Amino acid sequence: xxxxxxxxxxxxxxxxxxxxxxxxxxxxxxxxxxxxxxxxxxxxxxxxxxxxxxxxxxxxxxxxxxxxxxxxxxxxxxxxxxxxxxxxxxxxxxxxxxxxxxxxxxxxxxxxxxxxxxxxxxxxxxxxxxxxxxxxxxxxxxxxxxxxxxxxxxxxxxxxxxxxxxxxxxxxxxxxxxxxxxxxxxxxxxxxxxxxxxxxxxxxxxxxxxxxxxxxxxxxxxxxxxxxxxxxxxxxxxxxxxxxxxxxxxxxxxxxxxxxxxxxxxxxxxxxxxxxxxxxxxx
Numbered sequence: 001x002x003x004x005x006x007x008x009x010x011x012x013x014x015x016x017x018x019x020x021x022x023x024x025x026x027x028x029x030x031x032x033x034x035x036x037x038x039x040x041x042x043x044x045x046x047x048x049x050x051x052x053x054x055x056x057x058x059x060x061x062x063x064x065x066x067x068x069x070x071x072x073x074x075x076x077x078x079x080x081x082x083x084x085x086x087x088x089x090x091x092x093x094x095x096x097x098x099x100x101x102x103x104x105x106x107x108x109x110x111x112x113x114x115x116x117x118x119x120x121x122x123x124x125x126x127x128x129x130x131x132x133x134x135x136x137x138x139x140x141x142x143x144x145x146x147x148x149x150x151x152x153x154x155x156x157x158x159x160x161x162x163x164x165x166x167x168x169x170x171x172x173x174x175x176x177x178x179x180x181x182x183x184x185x186x187x188x189x190x191x192x193x194x195x196x197x198x199x200x201x202x203x204x205x206x207x208x209x210x211x212x213x214x215x216x217x218x219x220x221x222x223x224x225x226x227x228x229x230x231x232x233x234x235x236x237x238x239x240x241x242x243x244x245x246x247x248x249x250x251x252x253x254x255x256x257x258x259x260x261x262x263x264x265x266x267x268x269x270x271x272x273x274x275x276x277x278x279x280x281x282x283x
Contacts, residue, residue, distance in 0.1 A: 004020065004023055085235075089205075093201070093215050095201075096198060099197060100216045102194060121176070124166070125171075129165075129169075130166070131163075133159070136159030136163070209235055214239060
C-alpha cells in the first residue's frame with residue numbers, strides 16, 4: 001500500500017499525484033540503510049542465537065567459583081633466600097679454608113688439658129736417685145772412717161751408677177715439661193695471629209648474618225644442609241639445632257667416658273705409678 005506523504009490519503013500504486021491534496025507521490029524505498037554499530041551487531045547476533053537455540057540449553061548454568069591463584073609459600077621463599085645468602089658466605093670464606101683448618105686444630109689443642117709430664121717421673125726419679133746416692137755416700141764415709149778409702153770408693157761408685165736411672169727420669173720429666181710449655185706458647189701465639197687474620201677477613205665482608213664463630217666454611221655447609229633439608233628456615237634456627245645436637249653428643253660421650261673409667265677402676269686397669277716412668281723411654 002502507498003500513502004500520500006502530505007495528507008496521508010491512501011492511493012493506488014503507480015499514482016503520481018494525490019487525488020486529495022494534489023501533492024506529488026514519492027515512491028517509498030524503505031528506511032535509509034546505515035552500517036550497524038558493533039553494539040547493534042552484538043545484540044542482533046545474541047537475539048538470533050537465543051531464538052534458534054534449544055530452550056533446554058537456555059537454562060541458567062551455575063556460576064563456577066573463581067579459583068584462587070596458587071602463591072608460593074612465604075616460608076619457602078625465605079628459605080631460598082637464606083640458602084642463597086649462606087652460599088654467598090661459603091664462597092667468600094672458602095678463601096681462608098686453610099687458615100680455618102689450622103685455627104680449629106690449634107683451638108682444640110689449647111682448650112684440652114695440657115700434656116704435662118707425668119709427676120710420677122719426677123717422684124720416682126728422685127727416689128731412685130736419692131736412695132743409691134745416700135747409700136753410696138754412707139759407704140764412702142764408712143770406708144774413710146775405716147781407713148779403707150779404696151774399697152769404700154769402689155762400693156760407693158756402684159751405688160752412684162745405680163742412681164743414674166733416677167737421674168734420667170728426672171731429666172726426662174724436665175725435658176718433657178719444657179717441650180709442653182714451648183708447644184703451648186707457640187700454639188697460643190699462632191692462635192692469636194690467626195684470630196686477627198680471620199676476624200679482619202670477617203669484617204671485610206660487611207654485614208654478616210652469622211657470628212664469627214660460625215664462619216668456618218665447613219660449619220656454613222652444615223648450616224646450609226640443615227636449611228636445605230627442611231629442618232630449619234633460617235641460619236639462626238639451624239645453628240640452634242646443631243648446638244642442641246652437639247650438647248646431647250657431649251653428654252653422651254661424657255657418660256660413656258665415666259662408665260669406662262668406672263669399669264677400669266673396678267678391674268684395676270690403672271698401672272702402678274712406677275710404670276709411668278716408661279713413658280719417657282717410649283716416646
